[in-house]
Amino acid sequence: MELWREIFIHGMNMFNLIIVSYFFIGNGVYTLLMVLSLATVWLYNRRLAYQSLDEIRESSVTPPVTIVIPAWNEEQIVLETTSSVLRTDYPEVEVVVVDDGSTDSTLRRLVEHFHLIKMDLIYRPHLPTKPVRGFYMNPDMPNLLVVSKERGGKPDALNAGINMCRTPYFCTLDADSILEPDALLRLMRPVIHSPVNTVASGGIVRVMNGCQVRDGRVTKVALPKSRLERFQVVEYLRSFLFGRTGWDLLGGTLIVSGAFAVFHRETVMEVGGFSQDTVTEDMDLIVQMHHWAVKNKRRLKMSFTSDPVCWTECPATLKMLGKQRRRWQLGLCQTLWKHSEMLFNRKYGLVGNFSFPFHLYVEALGAVVEFLGYFMVPLAIIFAMVPARLYLLFVLLSLAYGGLLSIGAVLLEELTYRRYPGYRDLATLLWFAFIENIGYRQLVLYYRFEGVLRFLTGSRHWEKVTHVGVAQ
Amino acid sequence: MPPFKNRIGLSLLMILAGVSLWEFCLRPVTGPTFAAAVNEYRNHNYQQSLKLLHRAYEIDPNNTSVLTLMGWDYLKTRQPDRALQKFSRAHRLAPHSADTILGYADTEITLEHYQHATRLLGLLGHEKKDSADVEMAWGALYQLTGRDQDAAREFERVLALRHNDALAMENLRQIYNLEGSVSPASLRRGSG
Numbered sequence: 001m002e003l004w005r006e007i008f009i010h011g012m013n014m015f016n017l018i019i020v021s022y023f024f025i026g027n028g029v030y031t032l033l034m035v036l037s038l039a040t041v042w043l044y045n046r047r048l049a050y051q052s053l054d055e056i057r058e059s060s061v062t063p064p065v066t067i068v069i070p071a072w073n074e075e076q077i078v079l080e081t082t083s084s085v086l087r088t089d090y091p092e093v094e095v096v097v098v099d100d101g102s103t104d105s106t107l108r109r110l111v112e113h114f115h116l117i118k119m120d121l122i123y124r125p126h127l128p129t130k131p132v133r134g135f136y137m138n139p140d141m142p143n144l145l146v147v148s149k150e151r152g153g154k155p156d157a158l159n160a161g162i163n164m165c166r167t168p169y170f171c172t173l174d175a176d177s178i179l180e181p182d183a184l185l186r187l188m189r190p191v192i193h194s195p196v197n198t199v200a201s202g203g204i205v206r207v208m209n210g211c212q213v214r215d216g217r218v219t220k221v222a223l224p225k226s227r228l229e230r231f232q233v234v235e236y237l238r239s240f241l242f243g244r245t246g247w248d249l250l251g252g253t254l255i256v257s258g259a260f261a262v263f264h265r266e267t268v269m270e271v272g273g274f275s276q277d278t279v280t281e282d283m284d285l286i287v288q289m290h291h292w293a294v295k296n297k298r299r300l301k302m303s304f305t306s307d308p309v310c311w312t313e314c315p316a317t318l319k320m321l322g323k324q325r326r327r328w329q330l331g332l333c334q335t336l337w338k339h340s341e342m343l344f345n346r347k348y349g350l351v352g353n354f355s356f357p358f359h360l361y362v363e364a365l366g367a368v369v370e371f372l373g374y375f376m377v378p379l380a381i382i383f384a385m386v387p388a389r390l391y392l393l394f395v396l397l398s399l400a401y402g403g404l405l406s407i408g409a410v411l412l413e414e415l416t417y418r419r420y421p422g423y424r425d426l427a428t429l430l431w432f433a434f435i436e437n438i439g440y441r442q443l444v445l446y447y448r449f450e451g452v453l454r455f456l457t458g459s460r461h462w463e464k465v466t467h468v469g470v471a472q
Numbered sequence: 473m474p475p476f477k478n479r480i481g482l483s484l485l486m487i488l489a490g491v492s493l494w495e496f497c498l499r500p501v502t503g504p505t506f507a508a509a510v511n512e513y514r515n516h517n518y519q520q521s522l523k524l525l526h527r528a529y530e531i532d533p534n535n536t537s538v539l540t541l542m543g544w545d546y547l548k549t550r551q552p553d554r555a556l557q558k559f560s561r562a563h564r565l566a567p568h569s570a571d572t573i574l575g576y577a578d579t580e581i582t583l584e585h586y587q588h589a590t591r592l593l594g595l596l597g598h599e600k601k602d603s604a605d606v607e608m609a610w611g612a613l614y615q616l617t618g619r620d621q622d623a624a625r626e627f628e629r630v631l632a633l634r635h636n637d638a639l640a641m642e643n644l645r646q647i648y649n650l651e652g653s654v655s656p657a658s659l660r661r662g663s664g
Contacts, residue, residue, distance in 0.1 A: 005566070009534055014491045336480065343479040360480065383564055385534050 012380050019373045023394075026362040027401050033246030034408050040249045041241065041306055041416050053185045056192060057091060063168050063192075064092035065184060065262065068161030070154050071175035072100040077313070078175050079113050084216030085173060086144060090184040094143045096161045097175075101130075101151030110146050114138050121145075127159035127273035135164075155274035155281040158258075162273055165265055172282070174259040177312040178208060178218055186308035187262050196301040199264040199289055202256035203308030204240040206419065207233045209316060218311050221419050223428055228321065231440040232314040234433045238409035241306055248304035252355030254290075256302060258282025260310030267292070267300070277338055279460065280331025287339045294347050307417065322447045329367060329451025330459065336360050337455070367448035374442070399437040406433035499531070506538055518545045536566040543575045552582045570596055570603075577609055586617055604633040611643060620647045 056062050067085045071078050078097070085095050099107045110116065116136035123132050130152035137145055149160050158172060169191065171184060183203060191198040209232075210224030224230055247253050258281060268274075271288045274281040286302060293300040315321040336359060343360065345352040377394075380386040410429045413419065420429060505528040512521035522545045528538045539562035546555035559576035566572060573592050580589035590613065596606050611626030624647045630640040 009565070010495055013534065014495050017491055017494065018487075337478075340478040340480040343483060345479070357483075360483075365484075385565065 008383070009385065012376065012383075012385050015372070015376050016380070016386065019369055019377070022362070022366055022369045023398060026366060027398075029358055029362065030242070030405055034242050034405060036249045037242045037245040038408075038412060040245050041412060044306065045416050053182060053189070056185050056189060057089070059091075059192075061192075062091050062188070064094065065090060065188065066094040066096055066161075066165040066167045066170040067173055067184075068158060068165065068170050069095070069097045069173050069175050070100055070157035070161065071097055071102065071106050072151070072154070072157070073102045073104045073106060074175035075102070075104045075106045075109055076176075078106050079109055080213060080216045081173070081175050081178060082110065082114070082144070082216075084178045086141070087181065087216065088179055088184050089181040090188070092167075093184065094165075094167060095145070096164050097144070097146045098157040098161045099146060099148045100154070100157035101149060107136075107146070107148055111136055114141060114144060114146075116144075116146055121164075124163060126163055126269055129156050129160040129163065132160060153276060155276050158281070159273040162265060162268060168265055169262050170265050170268075171262045172258050172260070173310065174312060177205070177259055177310050178213065178216060179260070180218070180309040180311070183260070183308040183310060184262075186305060187260075190303040190305055191262060194301055194303065196299050197264065197267070198301045198303055199267040200253075200256045200261060200286055200302040202244065202253075202261040202302075202304045203310055204244075204306050205236060205257050205259050205310050205312050206240075207236055207314045208311035209233075209314055211311065213311075221421075223420060223425055224316075226316065227432075228318065228440075229314055229316055230428065230432045231436050232321075234406050234410060234429060234436055235444075236314070237413050237429075238406050238433075241409050241412050242405065244304040245306050247355060248302075250350060250354070252350050252358075253302040253304055254286060254351065254355050254359055255283045256286050256304065258285075259312055260308070278331050278334035279327050280335060283331060284335045284338065287335055287342070290348060290351050291339060291342065309419075318443075321444075322450070325444055325447035326451040326454060329364070329448040330454045332359065332364050333452055333455035334460075336364055364452065367445060368452055371445050371449040374445075402437040402441060403434050406436050409433070505531070506535075506541070509538075509541060513541060513545060513548075516548075518548045521545050522549070534565060536562045536569055536572060539565070540569065540572045540575055543572075543579065547575065547579055547582065552579050555579045556583065574603075574605055574609060577613075581609065581613055581616065584616075586613060589613055604630045604637065607633065608637075608640060611640070615643060615647065623647060 067088070069078075069081060069085070074081075082095065082097055085093070097110060099110070116138050119135050119137050121135040121137075123135075130150040133148040133150065135145060135147055145164060147160055147164060149157065152160075162170060169188070171187070173179065187201050187203045191201050207224065207229065208218065209226075209229040210222045211218045212220035212222065223233060244253070244255070247255075261282065263285070267289060268285065271285065271292045273285075275284050275288065278284045289300060289302070292298070315324050336356070339356075342348045342352045342356050344357065348356070377386060377391055381388050381391055407430060410426070410433045413429075414426055420426065505524050509521045509524035509528065512518075512524060522542065525538055525542045525545065528535065529542065532538065539558045543555045543558035543562065546552070546558060555575070556579050559572060559579055562569065562572045563576050573595050577589045577592035577596075580586070580592060589609075593606065593609055593613065596603075607626045607629045611623045611630065614620070614623035614626060624644060627640040627644045627647075630637050631644075634640070
């Protein structure tokens with residue numbers, strides 16, 4: 001009995017040390033990212049005021065881009081998305097929609113709406129994919145191609161799209177997303193201006209729920225009605241405006257959202273395209289490209305820009321949110337595990353020594369530490385190992401700090417892009433940023449913890465998030 | 473890939489080893505500070521003892537010996553509420569520590585929580601049959617709850633174990649209405 005008591009006390013002491021370290025390291029890095037993002041976004045906006053997008057739009061050297069849209073059972077929104085990208089403000093753009101063996105009317109709706117005809121085209125499978133069933137085109141719309149293939153998953157569909165791509169860059173876009181007219185121009189800006197080969201360029205993904213959409217355009221930006229979706233608005237702002245902008249400035253970009261990103265086709269083909277090894281193929285591709293660059297001694301750049309906007313539907317129900325977050329966490333763990341040789345490997349520079357460890361210890365394993373903390377620390381209080389007052393102080397501090405980061409993201413949005421113009425919207429966002437840490441954070445944490453468990457049990461299940469068309 | 477053949481597995485193993493090293497080897501020890509605090513306590517310098525114990529507490533807040541001695545110091549300096557906090561935490565951490573239970577019971581007696589004190593002393597029943605301190609605590613409890621005969625029996629046992637115990641004698645004098653020194657003969661006369 002005494003021995004077990006001793007073991008328990010030492011175990012708790014060790015866990016407390018880990019949780020306190022996690023708190024300080026995690027929040028320390030987030031604070032650094034917050035400061036860097038504030039400076040970057042502010043400077044970027046000032047610079048942009050003097051440089052118009054016309055020089056890219058009118059330049060003869062602006063590279064053409066293919067937009068690849070993988071679609072599987074997306075009958076609800078695929079027409080809106082395709083219409084929106086066909087009207088994209090970019091000098092030369094081609095659109096490839098890949099129907100990944102949909103069982104609903106996705107293909108039929110595309111064919112009917114755009115008056116497409118089945119055609120025979122030469123298909124060179126540089127990247128191996130599931131067999132292609134057919135190609136659909138409209139002679140009057142030469143920049144739209146629909147590829148119908150057997151079901152092989154999102155990475156497989158993307159690879160099929162890349163195989164049909166003739167331009168040096170391609171842009172991946174989720175079928176449930178809508179691009180702003182000048183989003184591609186803005187996204188290609190860092191690619192064109194960079195002296196180094198920019199192999200990936202990501203933009204900001206914003207929540208479309210609650211917005212008014214007409215003819216494939218977001219015509220009125222508004223906050224969604226439900227609390228669950230509002231929390232996600234704040235979460236997306238924090239994740240994109242703070243996290244990704246900060247990592248971009250540091251040169252430690254490890255995640256570029258495949259929902260909306262531009263990639264250098266040749267490099268992607270060199271690394272073998274999108275891999276089926278993980279359920280987050282976008283992150284896996286980015287890490288794979290870092291890997292490839294070091295192996296082949298190439299200088300590459302991955303960039304993130306916070307003003308090219310892509311609107312997407314966020315999950316409107318708890319069930320869908322759970323599916324999405326479990327998949328993200330599972331994919332994160334799978335990708336990090338797959339590329340574990342990058343961890344603290346000096347060959348990978350800042351990515352290997354700072355960005356990769358942060359994503360591993362704070363983003364991936366942090367979910368386990370934080371989740372267990374909610375159970376272990378109260379247990380420690382029951383057994384009088386931690387004074388209740390000290391625990392409450394710690395919890396309040398961590399909640400307040402989390403709230404501060406979210407409020408910071410909302411204020412940054414307000415000071416820069418101000419997509420939600422009304423003061424009422426601002427007040428609502430601030431309120432949700434404040435209360436996000438009470439309830440919602442714990443809920444998401446639970447899903448993330450489940451994601452880690454699935455990784456540990458070897459699950460490779462791709463959970464499909466279905467959308468219901470929540471935009472008005 | 474086997475978990476400990478890649479960098480992630482190895483790094484986790486190293487973190488675990490580092491945390492264990494800290495917990496079992498590198499963490500500052502309370503020993504010398506605690507020993508000095510015990511000395512001060514024995515010399516009745518309770519405030520100084522408390523000062524030292526606060527330092528020890530910062531190093532190891534889950535050390536039951538530190539918590540218990542803090543409790544005794546608070547009790548001696550007539551701060552039973554604070555003593556109660558320390559003893560109750562120490563008791564939850566080490567439910568079988570006799571010294572903690574005794575201090576906890578004494579504090580409860582001081583705070584007139586007699587039922588809880590009885591339960592606590594009951595825990596010591598078999599373990600500390602021949603301890604003068606435990607007998608003294610039982611005696612005080614009986615005396616304060618009006619059971620003078622039981623109290624007198626306990627104080628007599630104290631005197632048998634620790635001759636010339638001033639507090640036991642004083643209590644016996646009060647019970648038997650006696651003056652001067654207390655001897656078995658005078659006790660028999662008093663009770664007769």
